[in-house]
Amino acid sequence: MRKTITGDFRTEDAMRNAMDDLLSVGIPREQLFMDTAQISLKVITPEATEREVNEILTRHQPIKLH
Template identity: 40%
Template structure:
C-alpha cells in the first residue's frame, strides 16, 4: 500500500536537495512531485519506506511535514 507525504520548505534550494537525495536513494522521479510556486514536495511511497523518506525530508529543514 502506498502513502503520500507532503513537506513544505522555505526555499527552492531545499526542494532541489530533497529531490537529489530521493533520486540517489532510488526513489523513481514519478513518485514525487515538486511545486516550486509554494515550495512543496509530495512523495508517494510504500509504507515500508515511510521512515526513510521522512528522515530525508526532515534533513532539509521543512517548515511542515504531513
C-alpha cells in the first residue's frame, strides 16, 4: 500500500533540499511533487520507506507534516 506524505516548508530552499535528499537515497523522481506556490513537497511512498521519508523531511524542519 502506498501513502502520500506532505511536508509544508517555510522556504523554497528547504523544500528543494528535502527533495534532493529524497532523490539521493533512491526515491524516484516520479514519486515527488513540489508545489512552489504552497511551498510543499508531496511524496508517494510504500509503507516500507515511510519512516525514512518522514526522517528526511523532518531534517529540513517542515512547518507541518501530514
